[in-house]
Amino acid sequence: MYLFNSEVVSNQKLSQNIYRLRLKAAKDFCRAAAPGKFVMLGTVDGLLDPLLRRPFGICRWGSDWFEVVIKVVGKGSCQLSNLAKGVLVAVHGPLGNGYPNAELESEQKSLFLVAGGMGIASIASQLFFALDRKQSLVGTFLLYGAANISELILLDELTAASSSGLQIQTITDDGSSSRQGFVTQLLIHELQTRPQSRVFACGPEPMLKSVQKILQETGCDGYLSLENRMACGFGVCLGCVQTVLSETSETGMETAKVCTRGPVFPAQQVVF
Amino acid sequence: MYLFNSEVVSNQKLSQNIYRLRLKAAKDFCRAAAPGKFVMLGTVDGLLDPLLRRPFGICRWGSDWFEVVIKVVGKGSCQLSNLAKGVLVAVHGPLGNGYPNAELESEQKSLFLVAGGMGIASIASQLFFALDRKQSLVGTFLLYGAANISELILLDELTAASSSGLQIQTITDDGSSSRQGFVTQLLIHELQTRPQSRVFACGPEPMLKSVQKILQETGCDGYLSLENRMACGFGVCLGCVQTVLSETSETGMETAKVCTRGPVFPAQQVVF
């Protein structure tokens, strides 16, 4: 983990209320980054509202920069999304476990990456990681759902990955893209023909619950990336805990800190 | 009084920690402006720190703009001093009584304008008012003291007024300008040769106290512009009150709201 103040390199508007911030980072930070890990971001203005830093997935990174994709949902995200080039941001990270990323290439099985809404930031980190390292994405499927077509972001970059073998399907709640419905419908459909698949999913809790159920029913294994509210991001506030199955506890369950043991959990472990 | 969101036209650094902000304003606002009046300024970012708006003198104005000069002393002034061109500022004003400005021209007596530190913002408003209207400043003296030479601001513009007859003397606490000492020393000295003068003063409380004493001793009359802490600026919080002499009250004294009855008071009325 690193703590530093980082300069905004660029701030790009991706849709009406989604922004991509590129921040400077030291080489060490970039080496420690991995798909599914996240950062806690705050401002350096010395003002106390917002008070806590906010967690955002590390979506992509190079040797001396990284990017986050921020959807404006409240005051923290709003403030960060407004920052101009050159302004400093307080960064703490990389935090969390990240996805077990070796599996992207080494498996025979198909790999389904399932993103709901801003879950794409986390899911895309795996794809950018593979792309930026010229790894093959044959057998990898991106199933991506959002509320409407304007919230389907990063598609240009990800479509460029099709040459690596990635297959993309999108869906929107309101049908403003080709298909209407939930991303889990796509997953159910695909798993019917590829029952031996592996699934990584990130999105709102109802979606993850539904993915978990689908995995149970199909017997596929997979991982869920959770986004519980966080105060600290590094395991000291106990604010982000998730009940998970436990072999050692008497009750068969225990609480796990999403920020340190997660945010990515084996799907069958999570007790919603 | 007007309430509006106003765009920053320009933000100019005058010294290490003093900035001049020019803001857009409607014609009505500009017509209501007068030397010694002030505005309450806040941001429109929706964040609650800082919470209250901050009072700043209207230093100069045209038909559709006005300027404030802001010294960074805490979080509110810091935030405002950082605003870039195009950003919106919440404005409430013009507030307060202002100086009895007719007296600048109509009197035979000499007029001494005494500024200590940021008191110059208020004092300069009278000079800019006269300059912008091409009024003669013959017989008008600016006595201006600050901590050090870098905090002596606006001198270029004000020196340009010398052609109108204005006479300027400066002094600094540390002697980094020509003279060392307090501005009140200049006043004592000048009043010896011009005992029939009139004095307008704005600056820190100890300076104003001292000016009051000098006026008492010399029998000159004058006005003091106060800068008591303000929460509202328009007479409803009772936070800014100053004890003043009163002919109607039994005790001979009463409290006056600096924001509405002031900020400019006849010097002999103020009970420090």
Add this chain to the structure above:
Amino acid sequence: MVDLKVEIAPGVILKNPVLTASGTFGYGREYAPYFDIAKLGAIVTKGLSLQPKTGNPGVRITETACGMLNSIGLENIGVEKFLADELPILRKLDATVIVNIFGNNQSDYAALAAKLDGVTGIAALEINISCPNVKAGGIQFGTDPQAAAKLIAAVRKKTSLPLITKLSPNVSDIVAIAKAVEEAGSDSLSLINTLLGMAIDLDRKRPILGNVTGGLSGPAIKPVALRMVYQVAQAVSIPIIGIGGITSARDALEFLLAGASAIEIGTANFINPQTAIEIVEGIENYLKGQKCAKITDFIGKLEKV
């Protein structure tokens, strides 16, 4: 059109639930240049005492994190001058007026109530038993259920005006006080007054406020206020007026959900003089969006977690 009418005490029906908190709205007319104050549910006057009071000397206000401390010390023009000079103006402005009163002892309160009884143009009395800024003031009544009950019973005898008792948050058990004053005849409750706080000027090594301590208000205290309103709403059957850190319609609506029949806006009036009227509009728009035709269908409708 959403029906915004609320009953804040038996028979006291206001056109909407937005009131302005005592001490933050002057005597009302100061806001007339900014909007039509008749459009508010009611305005609550600066706290009045029998005799005029000059308040505390020295620095009286200071900003804290998302809040402010004040030690005004209940400066006011006194009830006589209010009735002679201010009330007529408020009546001309067509404002609904609630008069906030305080005293040094029970007989002050009783005398004030008697004096205001039957005066035309007063919708209700708000009894401040909770101001932390005066030594021999309301505060002792505000922290002891029995003393509070005795005071309210005494005031009750002197007036037929509806009584709103304003509670202090500086207590171990606000529910106990709320119940005690309900039983003693209060028609309604308003809460919270300010939390007792302090600020220090580090470089000058002394308290910032002339009075050393002061009352904390503003957004900082909203969570405490919301909790107390919620707790009291579970425990009493008289209407509650929620106060504390409200700066937006969303804040106001949270208090209504928690069980307040109306709300008062305090510190936020200082920041933007039009806050109160903007909150009236914001509440109406929100309820419209929710397809809620009557605000009374919204009040207290907090669901279980």
Add this chain to the structure above:
Amino acid sequence: MVDLKVEIAPGVILKNPVLTASGTFGYGREYAPYFDIAKLGAIVTKGLSLQPKTGNPGVRITETACGMLNSIGLENIGVEKFLADELPILRKLDATVIVNIFGNNQSDYAALAAKLDGVTGIAALEINISCPNVKAGGIQFGTDPQAAAKLIAAVRKKTSLPLITKLSPNVSDIVAIAKAVEEAGSDSLSLINTLLGMAIDLDRKRPILGNVTGGLSGPAIKPVALRMVYQVAQAVSIPIIGIGGITSARDALEFLLAGASAIEIGTANFINPQTAIEIVEGIENYLKGQKCAKITDFIGKLEKV
């Protein structure tokens, strides 16, 4: 060099007055990657109970204006596991350790005190009689002077470790409680714990926290904390540790002026894990600038207004 040593209880001399507040510093080792925790005055552990506790279900934290609410519910690994797994690590890290404890009743507290008595590597016990997040928890002791005194007397009998009693701010008269526990044998006081608050999710019409109410901490509560520390410092003769909303060295110094011999940093540790050590440095630099050679010459030196 400024001498930063302070005595927070008879015989307990810390290298500097900066401690970390219980529940905001994990078990200590979580901060080791960020700085040398041996450089702090002391670290106070997460509150420990006899048995492990899983804490409250549902959402546990939410931000409020310049503050946060938490309803963690005192989740902890239990005293046994602490002694077996965590304390040895802290000793290796050379940290000065204060153990925070709480129980459901007096005998829990007594048993905890007995268990920790004589354990090497513990500088003192902090007795949490004030956590608002557990129903049958510390809070009843925290609001009643007699109950608090009885509890502390019972704990006192079971251990020779210095006792710091941690007080709740949710009371009418914190001075009464402070005096009661002083008399009952507490060697020191720490204050304040969190203020009881609540937050509402307007659109979902329900409380945000799974536990409905939670403890308010952070800068929002600083004025209340400072006031209570100041009041208590006037009234007791044992050392006081100030807590509440400290985010900077200047904040910390204000508490010292008000009479605290040391301070604890809570919420601010979450925002920047290096806050505590930066505050140690900030205090030293400030006092250097003031030409103050010994911090004890600064403590309590608030002048009259």
